Amino acid sequence: MSSDDKQIQSYIEKDTDAWKVFVRNLSWSKQKSNRDVLCLKCWKILKYEECVKHRSLAPDHLKSILTSKEFASETKFVAVARAMGKISVSDGKELYENPYKSNDKRGRPSTQLLLYREQQKKLEEEKQGKQELTSSESEAHDPRYGELKATVSKL
DSSP: OOHHHHSOOSEEETTSHHHHHHHHHHHHHHHSSSOOEEETTTTEEEOHHHHHHHHHHOGGGGGGEEEHHHHOSHHHHHHHHHHHTOEEEETTEEEEEOSOOOOOSOSSOOHHHHHHHHHHHHHHHHHHHHHHHHHHHHHHHOTHHHHHHHHHHHO
């Protein structure tokens, strides 16, 4: 699969394989426990976490957010796209603007990345703890350690 195939198309022609995949994604949006929403002002389908962030960053968009019940079937999507002017005609073919915009990766990091960061933090804390423990053990086992440390610091 080339990088061009992985890119999200900005327009989708009706009755093509890409359209079938698009309609299947719409159907999936409605079946999830945390359903997707469509922001009409941005013309973007948002996941639950993205929607929470979007609502706080763009409070003026609150009234333009549709739930999946209102857009997540082929006929409902076509009706919404027509009403919003998101259809272009080229060579007699209707092209629909794709609301599945690419993820800009500024949202929440992936779970694996979060786990990796958490593991790194624990390792660092353990390392710090061992260093502190080593120095305090040395002082506890040999009372001259404090004297030696003071002498070395003077040099």
